[in-house]
Amino acid sequence: MSDTAVHIQRLRRVYVWEKPVRIYHWLNVLVLLALVVTGFYIANPLALQSQHEATGKFTMGWIRYIHFAAAYIFFFNFLFRIYWGFVGNKYASWRQFLPISRKFFKEMWYVFRMDILMLKGREHMSIGHNAMAGFIYFLTFVVFLVQCLTGFGLYASTSSWWFPKLFAWVPAMLGGDILTRQVHHWAMWFFILFVVIHVYLVFYHDYVEGRGEMSSMGGGWKFIEEETFTRGHHQTPNPEKAKAQDGPVK
């Protein structure tokens, strides 16, 4: 192959994920990890200690303590992210997550064809989340909510603080703690599957786009081609640039 046609891109640094979004993201990763690990233990405690004596032990107690402490952080972190969806930059905006415009659906459909069915065509490149990713995060937030409702609902009867008591209606609505716990348990699997796919897709985008996707959640930067600016090609549903063209580009 000849080298003559090599097209060297000029890249511009774009601040995509602001610091609060990044802190939210990694705090969320940390507490979710803690919640899943402790959740598994609560659901099915390992038989590691069967031979131990009972004196001075509080293993399940600590595990539950970590679960509840992480749960509080998780909940308020989540609330913070919702707040940031209203005051943060355009890539953090709540509009990124809700499929409420034709454009959003169009983009989701396009991402589906290009990145899942692997059809040939002009590549789709977005700067923030692409529409499909935004929608999946929206679903994730819904499951966050389910976990908080069922979790605090279960916690309500064991707590004397008013805050968890606010959720006491959840098990009452579901008809009791047994079903509430089951829902809480099933929902955990959503996160496990989500994380596998999510982390894979982060690698994937880094690999096929070459814009620094992997590191973007670290420093906040992505590196966007000069052309994208000159031609005004913003794939991300952009409230401030509604006139931005619809078609996919390369």
Next chain:
Amino acid sequence: MSNDALPKLPPTYYQEVERKGYSRRDFLGFVTMMAAFMGLEKSAIGQVVKALETKPRVPVIWLHFQECTCCSESFIRSSHPIVADILLDKISLDYSETLMAASGFQAEASMKNTMEKYKGEYILCVEGSVPTAADGVYCMIGGKTSMQILEEAAANAKAVIAWGSCASNGCVQSARPNPTSATPIHKVLKAGVPLIKVPGCPPIGEVMAGVIVHLVTFGKIPELDRLGRPKAFYSKRVHDSCYRRPYYDAGLFVESFDDENAKKGYCLYKVGCKGPSTYNACGVMKWNNGTSYPIQAGHGCIGCSEENYWDNGRLYERASAFAGFGIEANADDLGKVALAATGVAVAAHAIATNVRKHKLIFNLEKEGKQSEKELES
């Protein structure tokens, strides 16, 4: 004592206690015990005594539908003899298929009589669920369906008590596939009459007595939780008052029945104890005159007072069966399958990416290599 000749002014409870030959001391002992169970303050004991001394007994109609009578059994075995003798005995029951002396037309007349004479005064106790399939023919008494009987009796009742899991949640006869459409009574009763649910299979006798004494003493229904159960008895999980709880907190569990840990009395969580999701007073009041309760006997709680407890998964397993995926599958089995499938899908996608997007990746690499070359000096 016959029920059909109702005296003009019914005797008070205390008069009946005396007539039955109990001493004042027995009576006070009974009141103190009840007050303690109901979680009343000491100062309220006098109030209870006064009420039982002065108030005429409240007429009670006790209906039996789709049930096994274990609630009645539990009630008459409750620890204090006065419970059975006075509260439940012929004295207080104007109609109860199981315990009344009258039968046939006499019995029907007695019920009718009570309903007319004490309109808006009598307490309606219901044991059992109501089948609604096939117009209710699965449970008929005296030519009427249980639905009709319930509607008639509830219309003018002061309060309705749903005894046990059958009347409160449907219990075993409402388990899938529920051929008779067994329905708990709060779903068939018209709103308006206050309803107290006292779930359990059966409920604890002292709890049942406590509910009745509360109604008699205060003339109103006890404070209820969101699911309509008296808070005094159903606000804590069995787990919260379980004497094995320290083993749970320590992480020490029975792995299988009859293992070394079972002998040591460790927590029964891993052999299916539903105590952590079951609201009942078993750990505090216990059964058979406070002798023991299932967990004390080495068996996990089966969650008998919770909704759908027959469909809530297996009795000896923590993880519940997943409806529609065969009885063997639980959430974790399905999760593992889904995880494996996700792994395969991700791997397939990675391969497809390298094939289908070969040119794109190749160009990126080429561009990168070119830049690398230009940096060489």
